[in-house]
Amino acid sequence: MIAEILPASVVVEAAYDDPPQARLEPAEEAVVAKAVETRRREFTTVRHCARLALGRLGVPYRPLVPGLRGAPSWPDGVIGSMTHCAGYRAAAVARPGDLASLGVxxxxxxxxxxxxxxxxxxxxxxxxxxxxxxxxxxxxxxxxxxxxxxxxxxxxxxxxxxxxxxxxxxxxxxxxxxxxxxxxxxxxxxxxxxxxxxxxxxxxxxxxxxxxxxxxxxx
CATH class of the missing domain: 3.90.470.20 (4'-phosphopantetheinyl transferase domain)
Structure with a gap:
């Protein structure tokens, strides 16, 4: 859905449920260790989407740990944005040469x-x-x-x-x-x-x- 309202240079991966293969890196796991199950599922699946999107961009995944004001720390050479709500999770990534910033x-x-x-x-x-x-x-x-x-x-x-x-x-x-x-x-x-x-x-x-x-x- 979000891919339809972004330029073709943006790689988007989305999920309408929480796939069982979604996983977290240890540093990410620590962030939601005490979170309620709903929060944990959202956090995990949106990072699963980010992992897939970065792979399509040719960028190795690294833990997307929330930083200042909760913003994810994207790998060098990548700009991105993530979102999740009931029934939908999505991650969008692009190269800085194509865009200066993304917000979804x-x-x-x-x-x-x-x-x-x-x-x-x-x-x-x-x-x-x-x-x-x-x-x-x-x-x-x-x-x-x-x-x-x-x-x-x-x-x-x-x-x-x-x-x-x-x-x-x-x-x-x-x-x-x-x-x-x-x-x-x-x-x-x-x-x-x-x-x-x-x-x-x-x-x-x-x-x-x-x-x-x-x-x-x-x-």
Whole structure:
């Protein structure tokens, strides 16, 4: 699913269940030694996806131990992003020469719990979501916004090493399957140019939704 909204240069592996052959390296095992079973399965399977994706890219696997703010430590010469939710896990990887950064997120295609939209969305975003819900009520626009915010952060963090608040990116979702995120703080510098916005894509299918951002490498 996520592969459909990313450039062809990105290698994606996904799973809709937890395959029995999925395994962890000892350093990864230590991270989830005391985790509940659901968390452990998600953690294991998404790294199984990453192992397969890196293999297709021709890169040996190394333990993907969460680092600062939980971001995985990808092997040298690789950029990547992972996501997992109920019924879906995916890893996306690429070479730095093709892209500067990646951000992917998947969620159940359900409306957000009451009060969450107001907590994560700017007033203008709330207004736009309200209009979209009125015009196309069969789509979970509020959850799509939340997912897009997650994708923005995942694309932002490897370029800056800084936290990004929900209110520091103003996102416009379009019914054509795209979205535009304007950064409200100084953007990262990529190849000598300051990036002030991210463009992404979204998809909804079979009870799931996904968002993805591929930040172009410097020309």
């Amino acid at each position: 997120d998947a969620e159940p295609a359900l409306a957000l719990p009451e009060g969450v939209l107001e907590a994560i969305a700017l007033p203008g975003e709330q207004e736009r979501i309200g209009k979209l819900l009125a015009e196309l009520p069969h789509l979970p626009w509020d959850r799509l916004l939340f997912s897009a915010k997650e994708a923005v952060y995942k694309a932002w963090f490897p370029l800056t090493g800084l936290f990004l608040e929900f209110a520091e990116a103003d996102i416009t979702l379009d019914p054509d399957g795209t979205f535009h995120a304007v950064l409200l703080v100084p953007g990262p510098v990529v190849g000598g140019r300051t990036v002030g916005a991210f463009d992404g894509r979204w998809i909804v299918r079979d009870g799931l939704l996904a968002t993805a951002i591929a930040v172009p490498a410097a020309e």
